[in-house]
Amino acid sequence: MRLPRGCSRLAAGSAAPEGHREGNPGEHREATPGGHRGAAPVLAALLGLGVVVAYGERRRRTAQAAQAAPTPPFPRYTRAEVAQHRTPADRVWVTYGTDVFDVTEFVELHPGGPDKILLAAGGALEPFWALYAVHSEPHVLELLREYKVGELSPEEAAPPPGDSADPFAGDPPRHPALRVNSAKPFNAEPPPELLTQSFLTPNELFFTRNHLPVPAVDAASYRLRVEGPGGRALSLSLAELRRRFPKHEVTATLQCAGNRRSEMSRVRPVKGLAWDIGAISTARWGGARLRDVLLAAGVRDSTENGEWHVCFEGLDADASGTPYGASIPLKRALSADAEVLLAYEMNGRELPRDHGFPVRVVVPGVVGARSVKWLRSVAVSPEESPSHWQQNDYKGFCPSVDWDSVDFGAAPAIQELPVQSAITEPRPGAAVPAGELTVKGYAWSGGGREVVRV
Numbered sequence: 001m002r003l004p005r006g007c008s009r010l011a012a013g014s015a016a017p018e019g020h021r022e023g024n025p026g027e028h029r030e031a032t033p034g035g036h037r038g039a040a041p042v043l044a045a046l047l048g049l050g051v052v053v054a055y056g057e058r059r060r061r062t063a064q065a066a067q068a069a070p071t072p073p074f075p076r077y078t079r080a081e082v083a084q085h086r087t088p089a090d091r092v093w094v095t096y097g098t099d100v101f102d103v104t105e106f107v108e109l110h111p112g113g114p115d116k117i118l119l120a121a122g123g124a125l126e127p128f129w130a131l132y133a134v135h136s137e138p139h140v141l142e143l144l145r146e147y148k149v150g151e152l153s154p155e156e157a158a159p160p161p162g163d164s165a166d167p168f169a170g171d172p173p174r175h176p177a178l179r180v181n182s183a184k185p186f187n188a189e190p191p192p193e194l195l196t197q198s199f200l201t202p203n204e205l206f207f208t209r210n211h212l213p214v215p216a217v218d219a220a221s222y223r224l225r226v227e228g229p230g231g232r233a234l235s236l237s238l239a240e241l242r243r244r245f246p247k248h249e250v251t252a253t254l255q256c257a258g259n260r261r262s263e264m265s266r267v268r269p270v271k272g273l274a275w276d277i278g279a280i281s282t283a284r285w286g287g288a289r290l291r292d293v294l295l296a297a298g299v300r301d302s303t304e305n306g307e308w309h310v311c312f313e314g315l316d317a318d319a320s321g322t323p324y325g326a327s328i329p330l331k332r333a334l335s336a337d338a339e340v341l342l343a344y345e346m347n348g349r350e351l352p353r354d355h356g357f358p359v360r361v362v363v364p365g366v367v368g369a370r371s372v373k374w375l376r377s378v379a380v381s382p383e384e385s386p387s388h389w390q391q392n393d394y395k396g397f398c399p400s401v402d403w404d405s406v407d408f409g410a411a412p413a414i415q416e417l418p419v420q421s422a423i424t425e426p427r428p429g430a431a432v433p434a435g436e437l438t439v440k441g442y443a444w445s446g447g448g449r450e451v452v453r454v
């Protein structure tokens with residue numbers, strides 16, 4: 001199969017539970033569901049009838065129970081108490097609305113796989129079910145009701161207030177499935193088994209690489225400054241960017257340069273965030289072509305500027321006001337084939353705050369660090385971006401170089417990334433049943449080269 005530039009082919013599936021959330025064996029008010037629960041699954045398993053029969057049986061019994069059972073008075077729990085129930089050994093609890101459920105017996109029966117349910121263990125179902133609409137059917141809620149063991153105290157329904165002294169206090173809420181490598185700045189990746197659940201990564205699960213606090217941008221007053229040659233400049237509102245330039249869409253994969261660093265560190269310790277295999281995600285991006293905007297700013301499509309660069313700055317800044325910045329070669333920016341975008345849409349929706357609202361650069365095939373988010377300026381220059389992240393970070397070195405001998409000035413800034421592939425399931429060290437095994441993963445052609453051999 002021929003892949004579009006910068007695209008990954010992601011297969012759907014599920015993986016063995018990894019136990020990434022460690023539950024504390026909690027002292028909790030024991031509210032184990034009645035002995036009748038779990039009897040059908042156990043019986044079905046013993047008879048070799050499998051999960052499908054057990055699940056059908058449960059649905060039938062659930063309907064009966066809904067008619068017959070009086071509502072018992074339920075004990076109250078705090079979210080912290082619920083959070084102690086994250087593994088089958090500690091029992092698997094979840095919340096939905098203000099109700100608390102012990103779904104331990106259902107974990108192995110879950111039609112979407114035990115690993116998926118365990119991702120929500122100890123917390124709320126809503127963020128997960130928002131991604132998988134299959135749960136919005138009444139029979140799913142009916143089934144869930146059978147596992148109810150308690151209720152949240154009313155004051156537990158609201159999230160805790162933020163801390164205004166914290167520069168990261170204004171960061172947006174995040175999906176609980178994300179595996180957080182650093183909270184401030186926020187850097188997180190989807191669990192491998194959700195990454196390969198769909199070809200396009202849902203916005204909520206798209207890996208997030210932030211270097212600084214997420215800026216709060218008012219879309220109505222937002223302006224993008226575009227500096228062309230000879231002092232010519234444009235200042236575009238979001239509405240003007242949408243109106244003046246044709247909308248172009250491209251399906252592209254972005255990858256952090258540090259993807260799979262945790263594996264490298266097993267060979268030799270490496271500095272930086274310990275990314276697993278999920279610092280890569282794919283979306284359908286929509287926006288103006290950078291090429292069109294540059295031409296409108298007076299940049300000429302000729303070879304005379306062959307070695308020039310396009311420098312980007314974000315609205316995210318450190319305490320001294322220094323913004324995030326990066327650059328790409330002008331040649332790539334002007335190439336119609338390279339499809340570099342000033343994107344304002346991600347999978348058909350406006351950009352989420354973590355992914356650069358209201359406008360970000362998307363450079364397909366190139367290290368994610370150049371796809372500057374919360375874009376505030378674009379400038380054509382004979383020099384690369386002077387930013388720290390262009391000059392003294394995101395560069396590759398041979399294995400003999402270490403932190404004592406490294407000379408960032410001697411190495412070129414990373415642009416195109418090479419081919420990449422990883423297995424998402426089963427996970428390393430997983431125990432798998434004997435016999436046929438489905439292996440899932442992703443492969444990405446990197447900087448737009450064709451795959452010639454697998």
Ligand code: HEM
Nearest residue numbers: 094103110111112116117119120125128132134140143144
């Ligand atoms: C107590 C919690 C849960 C319950 C009771 C539940 C229940 C169900 C049911 C009944 C179905 C089959 C629906 C149908 O086809 O009619 C289903 C499918 C599915 N569930 Fe869940 N679920 C739970 C949690 C989760 C979580 C947390 C996730 C994701 C992280 C998830 C992901 C899925 C997926 C992907 C499918 C579709 C599987 C397929 O298409 O083959 N579920 N779930």
